Amino acid sequence: MSDDATSVFVNPLRDPQDRRLPRIAGPCGLVIFGVTGDLSRKKLMPAVYDLASRGLLPPGFSLVGYARRDWADQDFAQVVHDSVKEHARTEFREEVWKQLAEGIRFVQGDFSDDVAFDQLRQTILDLDRVRGTRGNHAFYLSIPPRFFSDVIGQLKEHGLTDPKPGAWRRVVVEKPFGSNLETARELNAIVSEVFPPDSVFRIDHYLGKETVQNILAMRFANAMFEPVWNANYVDHVQITMAEDIGIGGRAGYYDGIGAARDVIQNHLLQLLALTAMEEPTSFDAKSLRIEKQKVLESVVLPRRLDLATARGQYTEGWSGGVKVPGYLEEEDIPGSSHTETYAAITLGVETRRWAGVPFYLRHGKRLGRRVTEVAVVFKRAPHLPFSATATEELTQNALVIRVQPDEGVTMRFGSKVPGTAMEIRDVNMDFAYGGSFTESSPEAYERLILDVLLGEPPLFPRHEEVEQSWKILDPIVDYWAEHGKPDTYEAGTWGPASADKMLARDGRVWRRP
Structure with missing residues (x-):
């Protein structure tokens, strides 16, 4: 693979903190529907802060929350603040928080509230002017799938899915993607009617x-x-x-x-x-x-x-x-x-x-x-030139990829036990991320939110x-x-x-x- 900018940016094996070509989002904003839920509080808002802390968000990044709570902007900012302090992976730094907080807004309403969606549209326009987001916004649907149709329909009706020339609008859909094949097709039809395929991001955090x-x-x-x-x-x-x-x-x-x-x-x-x-x-x-x-x-x-x-x-x-x-x-x-x-x-x-x-x-x-x-798990060796007692406990070779916790890889194979007899026993050889790399791994939602903002x-x-x-x-x-x-x-x-x-x-x- 060539090492031009395109191949680097689309390679999922590339370290997100690659110093040669850092993956930094351009001017943009994120709108979260369902900001009062556990996913938003424990994962999404802390991930946004961690991205900002690592210098991967633009200075004018904006975060808009949409929910039924009777909150002002400062109330929502306090919720984000508390979630970040409790759940963020990186150290809390006042200067990072201050810059992020300046772009935080809140819109009150339910999913059928035309007035609230008008307010959301005006809020986004104001952010484009004040924060320089340039019309680039992603809509994160952290809500039950039964509400997808309502929200996407409102976004379309109020002109929120049609960006100005040179800008983009994207939608992020959390699982489950339906409850069977029929409902999945119905959900895909609803989303694809409004957003082109390359603007739809289906989150599987794994x-x-x-x-x-x-x-x-x-x-x-x-x-x-x-x-x-x-x-x-x-x-x-x-x-x-x-x-x-x-x-x-x-x-x-x-x-x-x-x-x-x-x-x-x-x-x-x-x-x-x-x-x-x-x-x-x-x-x-x-x-x-x-x-x-x-x-x-x-x-x-x-x-x-x-x-x-x-x-x-x-x-x-x-x-x-x-x-x-x-x-x-x-x-x-x-x-x-x-x-x-x-x-x-x-x-x-x-x-x-x-x-x-x-x-x-x-x-x-x-x-x-x-x-x-x-x-x-691998097949047994076709022939074992050892006595039956020497290998009685021997099992099959295995390569185990540990996704969580204790992320790493284990290889299981047979080895001779020290001593004069030819006794074979299972042993494990471990690779652990924590022991091999000095930098900590980013949370899955950090990587995925950044990919959404980059359009990757x-x-x-x-x-x-x-x-x-x-x-x-x-x-x-x-x-x-x-x-x-x-x-x-x-x-x-x-x-x-x-x-x-x-x-x-x-x-x-x-x-x-």
């Missing part, structure tokens, strides 16, 4: 994590992995996202959605695509998207969904030394709910590289610990990927809906017994992270 991007770096920047990254050497792949928490205050969103729709359809299928994809011709958005989409189109479901999937719902138990309630005892959850809090599925990827290699995906709440990882889409799934993911998941969810209640598992354990049986039928076991 794709902004350094360790997820490191899957590409590890595979394609090193000669040692790619020759064995195929069905000749790989036995199976396990992709896990385990949470030790329950649903918290998300009952209104979570019940009826469940683990498969909430995480597998987006995060885990994207991890599968990055793990299984072929080498792209370059790391620009189009090339990455083409290879990921090829993988998703090659995914096949097992013929027996009853044997190759599992789902569960946590009951009361112990988590972190504390007694916790079961899902049906959580606040605002109906006692008759069949929503799964654990989901595991088996998928195949019918390509020359991966034919015959099962991909096991699992996600659950109230599991043994919080961890997200991709484990590539490599880490954002397009609607084709979203729809293909629903094509994969819909038959499984429909099958579960027809077959009664999910199994149960005690909080603090690693899921229902049916998930262990799912792998045991193939002669395999789940990793214990």
